[in-house]
Amino acid sequence: MxxxxxxxxxxxxxxxxxxxxxxxxxxxxxxxxxxxxxxxxxxxxxxxxxxxxxxxxxxxxxxxxxxxxxxxxxxxxERPPYNFVVEVCELIIDRNGANYIITHRDRKSTFEILNYYGLATFFEEIITADDGFAKKPDSEAFNYLIKKYGLNRDETLGIGDRELDIKAAKNAGIKSCYFDEFGMPTETKPDLEINSFLELLQLLENGL
Structure with missing residues (x-):
């Protein structure tokens, strides 16, 4: 799970x-x-x-x-969260799990958007470009979170919309989920592929 x-x-x-x-x-x-x-x-x-x-x-x-x-x-x-993102985050927290962010965006603009939509409190830790980790597909930031919080790799899913997100998750030895909003398949095969976060929510509700 x-x-x-x-x-x-x-x-x-x-x-x-x-x-x-x-x-x-x-x-x-x-x-x-x-x-x-x-x-x-x-x-x-x-x-x-x-x-x-x-x-x-x-x-x-x-x-x-x-x-x-x-x-x-x-x-x-102009940068709203996708539909059902909040519900997915809430479900993970209800499982006594946690949400994390790894982004190449700078900290200031990341938190401006998160705070505008009241999202920051859903995340245990938010890693931005300002933290100095190697960029994805390098798994350095992922491994940092896994070690710091003692995450079980089999119970951890990396979600992204680009090839480098999938590669980074795989390089970290965790499951990968590709959010394919535009019908643009990746060369690297993800463990899971979704077109909406309602789809992910339903998969999680059904025991993923």
Whole structure:
């Protein structure tokens, strides 16, 4: 039975993709480039850094693109949690388990969003880019949580929406869950694949 969840943040816990895609599209448009949203999504799904590198190199923008992106207002209300995320977190806590977050996002913006939606209290520990761990797919942050809290690997599930999330969970020796909102399969096969968090909630309620 799964008692512990290690969540990714962007595109998993909170629906940040629409805002990120709109902002990156607008930033590129400011420099005179019209880019299809599906193409932007395919780059952002790798990492946001990958998207910046790709478009900065393609259009020879250097750091101007990331600076323009940062100038746009990033409001927490544009980054809501996915439906049934709260119910999943509550179920895990009711099992005497715990929820954790490992994200490449900085601490300030992570907590701005979590606190805006009243989510921070659902998590035992939240690891952000500011904590200095190696980035996923490296499992360093996962192993830190497993050791610190004495987590049973067989009872721990890592949830994410990207290839690197699945690889990180597997590298840590825990079960992996791929949240496939857009119908974009990964090369690395996850232990579990879901299209919504209602689906995960029902699986947990039925004994996962």
């Amino acid at each position: 799964i008692k512990n969840l290690i969540w990714d943040f962007d595109g998993t816990l909170c629906n940040t993709y629409p805002s990120i895609i709109r902002t990156l599209k607008a930033s590129l448009k400011d420099f005179g480039y019209i880019v299809d949203e599906k193409e932007i999504l395919s780059k952002v799904k790798i990492t946001l850094g990958e998207a910046f590198d790709y478009y900065s190199n393609k259009y020879k923008l250097g750091e101007k693109l990331s600076k323009r992106f940062a100038q746009y207002t990033r409001l927490p209300k």
